[in-house]
Amino acid sequence: MNSNVSTNRTALVTGGSRGIGAATALRLAQDGADVALTYVQDEEAAHEVVRKIEAVGRRAVALRADSADPEAVPGAVHRAAETFGRLDVLVNNAGIGVLGPIGTITDADVDRVLAVNVRAVFLACRAAAGVLEQGGRIISVGTALSRYAGGPGGTLYAMSKSALSGLTKPLARELGPRGITVNLVQAGAVDTDMNPADGPFAAGQRAANALDRFGTTGEVAAMIAYLASDEAAYITGAEMVVDGGHAA
Template sequence: MSDLTGKVALVTGGSRGIGAAIAKRLAEAGASVAVTYVNAEEQAREVAKQIEADGGTALVIQADLTRPATAAQAVEQTVRELGGIDILVNNAGFLAYGPLGEVTPEDIDRVLAVDVTSIILAAQAAAPHLGRGGRIISVGSCFNGRVPGGNFVLQATAKAALVGLTNSLARELGPQGINVTTVDPGPIDTDMNPADGDTADFQRGLTALGSYGKAEDIANAVAFLAGPGGNYITGTALAVDGGYTT
């Protein structure tokens, strides 16, 4: 198990699903954890309550990280109230699905703002506080390597952009001892993509294991990269997709 005792983590979009699982897993490993939310305050506070009930330390921050000032404020609040920041987990994302002909300029702006811009802004704010051994870990998607069909143009574009972003940040921040990686989930059972949903059987058929993963599977991968196991891993993506991209 990764030992993150004494570390401080900021998990964006940590109120539910994969983000909530990551926050709880990092806290279980010993980290103090800040979670951000945009609208789901009750859910975010429930995550914090569970962390604290298990003996951990949690902080809840309302923040739209697509705004430069807000992203900086979230990092500064984490540093101020938890004593620093060692791990930034960019989990906040926006699911976009639909045919090309129905894509609007507003859709494009929203997806790129949440899935790309917010990650750049959060990394920009966190990097000056991350010392040697610091981590920036982003949650991507199996779509950056294999798109199963049409109607995913926005999602695939945004997640593919994350590949270049991760590679570039790894090169730039490597001399400071900061590791930058991505975890790419396959079909994961969450309220946004339930294992009993309309397309669930199709998605299972795209994996080598023939099954959905759990949010905890992604959380375990993030904890591994955040801990000693990730010391020599940077500028790359870890696929946690049940063999989706094989």
């Protein structure tokens, strides 16, 4: 995909210190955007991403924001817009997973997962709707497991990510008159620190994919970068599946 972001555009990537978020932040910078990213604990990792972005000639800033705090992510949206003077792209990437049989999931688990995976995304979108420029982009990262076959132990995670489908479509309708697109990327098994391709649960995930391999963070970032580009201006309210054929 040739997915050059227009020069002088700006982006905020939540959870941008590692994994898909870090790859996305760097890819958007390589395509010509200044990038703000949020992190919770990995401050050094976040600043390493900032250094990589600056090395390709773009501005970058790392913002500490715990998505479980209802004020943190909307605050990051406004800080990003103030830092760069505008905001063009919001990537809702930050998320957590608590896995296990439903009987072992605590009330605290439910509260935190829904706070991070659902409430924070909604609040970020609400804040972004007030500051995004004409033709802006909102892109959220979900999971293919919430749309197709999940697995035992994934009830809470899949439920939380399923909410993003319900958010994406009506928000696309609401913001469409301003030329703002809203899309959802449903990622499959991707090689990250949290779910390594050589981890204890990797074999089953590979076997479930038509390509018999894990995806890379760069492959997901490429789809996000495309949706953030001018070339994707006529795509909105869509769920783009990047899952190696898990649903084939």
